Amino acid sequence: MVSLEDVLAVAEGRRRAILSTTPDFRQRIAKGNVFLERLLAEDGVVYGVTTGYGDSCNREVSAFDLEQLPRQLYTFHGCGLGEALTVEAARAVIMVRLVSLCRGVSGVSIELLERLVWLLDHDVIPVIPEEGSVGASGDLTPLSYLAAVLCGEREVLHDGKRRPTAEVFAEHGLTAYRLKPKEGLALMNGTAVMTALSVFAFARTTYLAQLATRITALSVHALNGNPYHFDAELFAAKPHPGQNKVAQRLREDLHAPESPRNSSRLQDRYSTRCAPHVIGVVEDALPWWRQFLENELNSANDNPLIDAEQGKVMHGGHFYGGHVAFAMDSLKQAGANLADLLDRQLALLVDARFNHGLPSNLSGAAPERASLNHGYKAVQIGASAWTAEALKLTMPASVFSRSTECHNQDKVSMGTIAARDALRILTLVEQVAAATLHAACQGVELRSQISNTPLPDRLADFLADCRQIFPALGEDRALEHELRTLCDLIRQRHWNLYDA
Numbered sequence: 001m002v003s004l005e006d007v008l009a010v011a012e013g014r015r016r017a018i019l020s021t022t023p024d025f026r027q028r029i030a031k032g033n034v035f036l037e038r039l040l041a042e043d044g045v046v047y048g049v050t051t052g053y054g055d056s057c058n059r060e061v062s063a064f065d066l067e068q069l070p071r072q073l074y075t076f077h078g079c080g081l082g083e084a085l086t087v088e089a090a091r092a093v094i095m096v097r098l099v100s101l102c103r104g105v106s107g108v109s110i111e112l113l114e115r116l117v118w119l120l121d122h123d124v125i126p127v128i129p130e131e132g133s134v135g136a137s138g139d140l141t142p143l144s145y146l147a148a149v150l151c152g153e154r155e156v157l158h159d160g161k162r163r164p165t166a167e168v169f170a171e172h173g174l175t176a177y178r179l180k181p182k183e184g185l186a187l188m189n190g191t192a193v194m195t196a197l198s199v200f201a202f203a204r205t206t207y208l209a210q211l212a213t214r215i216t217a218l219s220v221h222a223l224n225g226n227p228y229h230f231d232a233e234l235f236a237a238k239p240h241p242g243q244n245k246v247a248q249r250l251r252e253d254l255h256a257p258e259s260p261r262n263s264s265r266l267q268d269r270y271s272t273r274c275a276p277h278v279i280g281v282v283e284d285a286l287p288w289w290r291q292f293l294e295n296e297l298n299s300a301n302d303n304p305l306i307d308a309e310q311g312k313v314m315h316g317g318h319f320y321g322g323h324v325a326f327a328m329d330s331l332k333q334a335g336a337n338l339a340d341l342l343d344r345q346l347a348l349l350v351d352a353r354f355n356h357g358l359p360s361n362l363s364g365a366a367p368e369r370a371s372l373n374h375g376y377k378a379v380q381i382g383a384s385a386w387t388a389e390a391l392k393l394t395m396p397a398s399v400f401s402r403s404t405e406c407h408n409q410d411k412v413s414m415g416t417i418a419a420r421d422a423l424r425i426l427t428l429v430e431q432v433a434a435a436t437l438h439a440a441c442q443g444v445e446l447r448s449q450i451s452n453t454p455l456p457d458r459l460a461d462f463l464a465d466c467r468q469i470f471p472a473l474g475e476d477r478a479l480e481h482e483l484r485t486l487c488d489l490i491r492q493r494h495w496n497l498y499d500a
């Protein structure tokens with residue numbers, strides 16, 4: 001079973017994709033191909049091989065034109081619009097398609113698989129426009145760019161430049177690939193784009209859940225909040241495992257192992273008291289998102305499938321990305337809730353009515369300069385804007401199914417749109433996290449000036465690390481570049497936050 005992390009490693013260029021050399025694997029792939037050819041010779045008709053596609057399946061293609069058919073398929077799907085996928089995302093697309101085709105039920109040849117590996121190895125990466133897939137019939141239009149590039153057409157990203165594929169192939173002495181009869185359909189008729197994008201969404205969300213936990217601990221300390229809200233026995237009474245994990249991390253960060261018999265502390269506002277209940281939803285959803293995505297990743301998700309052992313062609317709808325769509329639609333909501341949680345913490349931190357004695361807007365300016373300085377006022381406004389935008393994008397995509405392709409595809413998943421929404425939302429969540437992290441570090445240091453409660457070790461170490469990256473805010477300064485640096489570091493999973 002290939003994991004989400006395996007795909008990420010190949011996408012980020014940390015690992016190579018290597019085809020198995022076992023005779024078993026090679027034979028399985030070869031068998032599918034041989035069976036298809038036999039079927040063609042004996043029966044003369046195979047859907048998508050000797051017929052038109054989709055609604056046009058009752059149109060027979062003459063033997064003379066068969067070789068043309070796969071080229072025709074990627075050509076008429078060359079209508080993608082929108083931004084091009086990043087190199088990493090496009091590498092993930094190749095890897096995900098490779099994993100699926102390696103199952104040996106798509107009727108492709110070993111040469112095709114080797115060509116996909118060649119693209120990854122030589123970093124010759126198709127330019128894939130991200131819009132134009134309804135996510136059932138697979139990601140036909142974006143995947144047509146992969147098929148076309150294998151055949152030496154359209155454009156690739158190579159050495160950081162966008163260039164004609166033919167030119168780059170020529171430089172490497174590579175001839176254009178000639179797709180065999182079913183290979184166009186096998187490449188394009190699947191869920192590789194939405195699944196590839198989901199791999200990134202999953203990794204970023206996993207990290208954001210941990211970062212939101214660390215920021216919450218900083219906020220609680222800065223606000224002089226009640227660390228006993230995260231008591232072990234309290235949480236044992238509500239046994240969601242992910243939620244308990246968040247409470248435990250907060251307990252350890254805040255160094256509050258056991259609560260007193262009858263705490264005299266106030267009950268804090270929900271954005272800190274209920275943080276395990278918000279972040280815990282993400283932690284508890286991660287395992288089932290993983291299950292949905294890894295099952296999809298390791299599946300044959302094209303049509304038709306070839307069972308060479310039994311000697312039959314099976315027609316179905318495995319290109320339907322319903323599981324990915326549902327995973328991404330729910331990830332959008334749980335992820336955007338992290339932004340909302342942190343934005344509310346930031347709202348408490350900057351407000352002298354709620355922050356238990358910290359200066360207004362967390363300004364670190366000297367008292368005689370207080371009227372001039374505005375501290376984190378604009379950063380908090382920004383965080384609210386990013387949060388609102390994230391929340392607005394949580395509208396589920398999967399409920400917007402459109403009947404399309406002359407009503408052949410009359411129910412579709414919209415999983416690719418859900419995955420793209422998820423990535424945009426996560427960018428906004430990262431921005432809110434960067435803003436809240438910056439302010440929470442400031443809050444913790446301002447707290448130490450007015451109280452002698454020591455900063456627990458784990459938070460002190462983390463703060464020291466942050467101070468290598470950005471200084472405290474004294475006089476007002478423009479924080480854009482620092483926030484951008486923080487966003488980049490968050491994307492790179494810079495801090496090692498918690499053990500599993």
Ligand SMILES: N[C@@H](Cc1ccc(O)cc1)C(=O)O
Nearest residue numbers: 053054055137140189303304
């Ligand atoms: N997904 C369709 C095939 C198809 C291919 C290209 C299209 O433009 C439309 C439909 C099927 O397998 O049934």
